[in-house]
Amino acid sequence: MTRGRGLSVRLKLTLSYVGFLLLAVALLLTAAWLFLIGGDGTVILQWPTLADFARVFDPGSFGPVVFIPAAIMALGFLLVFGLVGGWILAGRMLAPLDRITAATRTAARGSLSHRIELEGRHDEFRELADSFDTMLARLEAHDAERQRFAANASHELRTPLAIMQSLLDVARSDPNRDGGEIDERLRAVNVRAIELTEALLLLSRTDQRSFVPEPVDLSLVVEEAAETLVTLAEKHGVSVEVFGGEVFTSGSPALLLQLATNLLNNAIVHNVRDGGTVRVGTGVESGSAVVVIENTGERLGPQLVATLTEPFQRGTERTGGDHAGVGLGLAIVESITRAHDGMLSLRPRPSGGLHVTVRLPLVRRPA
Structure with missing residues (x-):
């Protein structure tokens, strides 16, 4: 499947951290502005009235003139701090994922002996890494078994074919040799080759579970x-x-x-x-x-x-x-x-x- 290139997960996590942090601070500053600071800069101890709300947004009052620049400066500082801190925290959190990705690419190139062996306490990333290591071990064992099977099958199939070739060479070099004996031996060897081939086909079909129980x-x-x-x-x-x-x-x-x-x-x-x-x-x-x-x-x-x-x-x-x-x-x-x-x-x-x-x-x- 062809996909367009998008933002990295690390950048998405960083922006998510910063966005949530700025939203929380903005809500906090808004609450402080509305419920704690009066229009004249005095502290309001009681629940604000409609007149207090109107005075807060009055451009000529003292409260907003002092409060808004300070809030903007605080938001700017938190934006920079959140970007740097979020980028570092996201990198530390995603470091195990980078190792898993590297191991996946190594396995895709044909090397199944590599293992992640992620250290640390059990969490989602370590569970994923352990599952991937288990899968690699099974794939490596299956691949080794497949190679042994292919080599053994080739050897077993080559044996009757070599015998038949030898019998045919003997018959060709000695026209006076009893043809009935050679025919009987060729028949026996051919039967063995057929049995071996049928056994290999049966073994292949059973591995695929191609039957209705x-x-x-x-x-x-x-x-x-x-x-x-x-x-x-x-x-x-x-x-x-x-x-x-x-x-x-x-x-x-x-x-x-x-x-x-x-x-x-x-x-x-x-x-x-x-x-x-x-x-x-x-x-x-x-x-x-x-x-x-x-x-x-x-x-x-x-x-x-x-x-x-x-x-x-x-x-x-x-x-x-x-x-x-x-x-x-x-x-x-x-x-x-x-x-x-x-x-x-x-x-x-x-x-x-x-x-x-x-x-x-x-x-x-x-x-």
Whole structure:
């Protein structure tokens, strides 16, 4: 928006101080002239009469001749004093605003590491400065996370493309090589690239909250996710137990189903083969709708668990078979949880595996 240049806030405050000061003094002098000084210069002790008012404004009387020049001199002195004093006081009051403005311009140039750190007791300016520092810290963290995500995404997308390029180069250099094997490997790599791209798109959509919330029964969502992955569980020799009753929250049924599917898929894949277990269910805890899932598996340290929701982080060093994934499963879960105003918590189980709790806003069962 284009705006014309106007007076500075400091000058406006100065003029406001001076105007109010002159108005107060003028009213005081007028009251002194009307109610305390008679036309002959004597002090009036009683309430003035109409004759006193008429004599005050008589040019031939002694009172106005002496009083008016003195009043004009007093007003002139107060005008100069008010301008200088008001300018100094306004500058001192607006000094924190100058620091905030300087920090804003620094941030606008792309530097998010600068902080105002305004000292002094709490007031409006310091509250504004603290809020701005908090916003800068969040923006800096978000920008660093975005840069890491872009670098990791580029690396993950480059890997299948490089593999496909290598396979094509091998096929070109050796015409007698079995084409069926190369086709199968190209197909597997292409499927992985497609899955990664779809995961990135889903992660982008959940961050935008582009859905219309509606009541969702989490118990039905969990049951549908378990039915979808029953074949995968049988392949790994993992038994899945579903528990809990109906619990309603508000959100997107499709995204919440994706959340439950990702959690259950992660619990099945990162488990012990032939004898592993997964327990998934719903309930109400401390006024929130919760989805709880825990699985057996390898022992995980707290430091590793704290990084599992970061994009492209995997719980183990295994990168082959079903364990490879795309590294976005729990990142998508956290994004969906955040989009539904919920909270995701992960903690390692002492005997191995992971315990995951998703807390979502609880709503009443729809009629």
